[in-house]
Amino acid sequence: MNNFNLNSLIRKDILNLDPYISARTEHYHKEKNSIFLDANENSFGSPLSFFNSYNRYPDPLQKKLKKKISDFKNISPSQIFLGNGSDEIIDLVYRIFSRPKIDHSIIFPPTYGMYEVSGKIHGVDVIKIFLTKEDYQLNLYEIEKILNPNSKIIFICSPNNPTGNDIIREDIKNITKKFTGIIVLDEAYIDFSNQKSLSIEINKYPNLIILQTLSKAWGLAGLRIGIAIASKAIIQWMNKIKYPYNISLLSQEIALKALENRDLFFFHLKNILIEREYMQESLEKFSFIQKVYPSSTNFLLVKINFSSKNLYHYLMKKKVFVRDRSKIILCNNCLRITIGTHEENEYLIDQIRNFSIKKIEI
Numbered sequence: 001m002n003n004f005n006l007n008s009l010i011r012k013d014i015l016n017l018d019p020y021i022s023a024r025t026e027h028y029h030k031e032k033n034s035i036f037l038d039a040n041e042n043s044f045g046s047p048l049s050f051f052n053s054y055n056r057y058p059d060p061l062q063k064k065l066k067k068k069i070s071d072f073k074n075i076s077p078s079q080i081f082l083g084n085g086s087d088e089i090i091d092l093v094y095r096i097f098s099r100p101k102i103d104h105s106i107i108f109p110p111t112y113g114m115y116e117v118s119g120k121i122h123g124v125d126v127i128k129i130f131l132t133k134e135d136y137q138l139n140l141y142e143i144e145k146i147l148n149p150n151s152k153i154i155f156i157c158s159p160n161n162p163t164g165n166d167i168i169r170e171d172i173k174n175i176t177k178k179f180t181g182i183i184v185l186d187e188a189y190i191d192f193s194n195q196k197s198l199s200i201e202i203n204k205y206p207n208l209i210i211l212q213t214l215s216k217a218w219g220l221a222g223l224r225i226g227i228a229i230a231s232k233a234i235i236q237w238m239n240k241i242k243y244p245y246n247i248s249l250l251s252q253e254i255a256l257k258a259l260e261n262r263d264l265f266f267f268h269l270k271n272i273l274i275e276r277e278y279m280q281e282s283l284e285k286f287s288f289i290q291k292v293y294p295s296s297t298n299f300l301l302v303k304i305n306f307s308s309k310n311l312y313h314y315l316m317k318k319k320v321f322v323r324d325r326s327k328i329i330l331c332n333n334c335l336r337i338t339i340g341t342h343e344e345n346e347y348l349i350d351q352i353r354n355f356s357i358k359k360i361e362i
């Protein structure tokens with residue numbers, strides 16, 4: 001890694017910050033039958049008598065859950081941070097590394113919108129370098145041309161949302177090796193891809209932060225648990241400035257139970273991949289669908305020969321809700337369709353067929 005110095009990237013006010021130390025950071029139920037009178041909790045319990053432990057604050061560092069995730073992903077718990085969704089982690093990255101009105105981040109549209117939104121909230125300039133028009137890949141020449149000392153964070157989404165494709169792995173590695181700032185690689189959809197997570201090589205890249213989630217393949221979107229995998233040093237800074245109890249006790253408990261049921265996880269994952277193939281083949285049969293883009297995710301980006309809003313509004317009337325992405329750069333007249341159950345997918349295809357017949361009649 002050339003000239004990478006973590007402390008030089010951290011905002012000075014963050015570098016000198018004395019973090020808030022919560023009561024549960026000092027003592028998290030280390031001994032059973034202890035008397036805890038240190039956190040101003042309600043010692044009489046909650047109205048949920050059958051869930052009496054919820055009168056106590058949760059483990060602020062989610063040690064049990066991190067251990068379970070570390071076993072599954074073969075990553076040290078000290079290299080894992082858990083956030084209230086990946087959005088909290090994106091926010092933390094900006095807070096730690098970007099100086100408002102001075103530094104900038106770099107994103108590659110079309111991509112996940114929160115990279116830009118979070119940057120603007122923090123007063124950080126967000127530079128856009130569009131993905132290549134043909135295959136939605138990084139434009140390496142334009143990236144090298146734009147980099148300067150105030151380039152602090154680069155966000156790469158792979159597999160990418162909303163295009164669904166993998167970004168070429170060697171391109172990601174090359175940028176990470178050359179760039180002296182922070183690379184955030186968002187792998188929210190990595191479980192659906194044939195590409196292996198770059199987390200297995202995390203120790204090679206001290207400036208790399210990998211984002212994953214329990215919302216997609218694990219089906220736990222309602223819990224809001226995002227995962228960051230990075231060097232121990234970066235994780236320590238995230239722990240230092242996060243909100244004290246950012247993952248609820250209930251979310252931690254349910255996630256632990258879900259992670260114990262790996263057989264069902266892999267069963268659902270297999271079915272999603274089967275349905276993705278079925279959906280691609282079915283959609284490609286419609287003459288007005290110009291292209292169904294290859295996908296390494298649990299959704300398909302579908303380009304329509306006419307205004308995608310026509311099909312979008314028709315499906316809404318049939319109580320089928322997809323995402324119209326036509327206003328996004330390089331996604332003109334495109335719908336993003338999540339892979340549903342087989343029954344849901346069949347119903348969708350039937351409605352598109354009905355739309356096709358009505359369009360021909362008109």
